[in-house]
Amino acid sequence: MVRSRPPAPKIEPEKRDWHYGGFVDLGYSLDFNFPQNHLFRNRSTTPRVNELDMNMAGAYIRKDMSEQSRWGMELLAQGGQDAKDFGFHVNQPKVGSSDELRHFGRANLSYLAPVGNGLTVQTGLFNSLIGYDSLFAKDNINYTRPWIGDYSPYLMFGVNASYPFSEQLTATLFVINSYFHLSHPNDQPSYGGQLAYKATQRLTIKETVYYGPQQADTSLEFWRLFFDTIAEWKGDKVTVAFEHQIGTENLAVPGSPRTFWTGAMIPVQWNFSGPWSVAIRPEFYWDRNGRLTGFEQLVKAMTTTLGYRIPYGWTNTILRLEHRYDESTGAGGGFFKGGEVSPGVIGLTSAQHMLIFSAIWTFDSP
Numbered sequence: 001m002v003r004s005r006p007p008a009p010k011i012e013p014e015k016r017d018w019h020y021g022g023f024v025d026l027g028y029s030l031d032f033n034f035p036q037n038h039l040f041r042n043r044s045t046t047p048r049v050n051e052l053d054m055n056m057a058g059a060y061i062r063k064d065m066s067e068q069s070r071w072g073m074e075l076l077a078q079g080g081q082d083a084k085d086f087g088f089h090v091n092q093p094k095v096g097s098s099d100e101l102r103h104f105g106r107a108n109l110s111y112l113a114p115v116g117n118g119l120t121v122q123t124g125l126f127n128s129l130i131g132y133d134s135l136f137a138k139d140n141i142n143y144t145r146p147w148i149g150d151y152s153p154y155l156m157f158g159v160n161a162s163y164p165f166s167e168q169l170t171a172t173l174f175v176i177n178s179y180f181h182l183s184h185p186n187d188q189p190s191y192g193g194q195l196a197y198k199a200t201q202r203l204t205i206k207e208t209v210y211y212g213p214q215q216a217d218t219s220l221e222f223w224r225l226f227f228d229t230i231a232e233w234k235g236d237k238v239t240v241a242f243e244h245q246i247g248t249e250n251l252a253v254p255g256s257p258r259t260f261w262t263g264a265m266i267p268v269q270w271n272f273s274g275p276w277s278v279a280i281r282p283e284f285y286w287d288r289n290g291r292l293t294g295f296e297q298l299v300k301a302m303t304t305t306l307g308y309r310i311p312y313g314w315t316n317t318i319l320r321l322e323h324r325y326d327e328s329t330g331a332g333g334g335f336f337k338g339g340e341v342s343p344g345v346i347g348l349t350s351a352q353h354m355l356i357f358s359a360i361w362t363f364d365s366p
Helices: none
Strands: 018-031 052-063 071-079 104-113 119-127 155-164 169-176 190-198 203-213 223-234 238-250 258-265 268-273 276-287 297-312 315-329 335-342 345-349 351-364
Antiparallel strands (some): 018 052, 018 351, 190 203, 276 297
């Protein structure tokens, strides 16, 4: 009788606390309006058209928290076209040394406190609790960002504390310097909170509120109130999301007029065959008083993206071909077209078609 050998013990990969990596994002946006100034009007990300640009490059180091090692940290340095104007508010002062600070995409410390289910406290420059899309195109369904993405914070500077009341419900409170972290309208902090609810294994719902002074006059009657609602259903091959934002504030000018803005999008992605995926994103953004974009306008857009991902070792190469159609109407709406219609003034048109080619290379340690 031959005795069978016992199965070899399964060797679990070593779990590491420290991670490091980097990425490079190249893009070419063919704008069929052919604006002489090469600008995608009213946008802070992918702002240049009809030229090859390094839209973003970065390198990072990160330490994860655990019950065995409760301290964590993140540090990310960045540069490129997308790092130039993403953290500023139109017609507001900038923080000191903003030209240097915009090169940081993360710079924070965190601590997992042994309180109940685990209280996490994070301070410094961290990923925004508002918004579905990341500042980094590599992390998003589509290559170009939505309008509500560019006009809500990609990053926050301050402190936040999150607590999981259960496996389904997590609450977070935050205190930050301003709506956009590189703007400096006053010396007062702003406040907010988020509830994240995992309704099922596939469906997650988040509600975030921001409340704070965003003008030189910090009287309570002029504080900004803003809501961000996100729902995401993530299947094996299909991801469907919905995001809606709405904000309002009274202006500290004679008559105290109330400003209002709102926007929404529905991004959908389908991984239809191995490394291939296709995504679509209908959206709108209404800046009734021009408070966020600087111009009174209603924008409607449709973005369609074909993606191909090439994994190799610790690296990923992401190739995308994207078509984007934007339409802007209103007193100040429109996109640049052609050359000057008068000295120093580029012509405007209400619609814009773009064909975008992008290549992103990422390197991430396990």
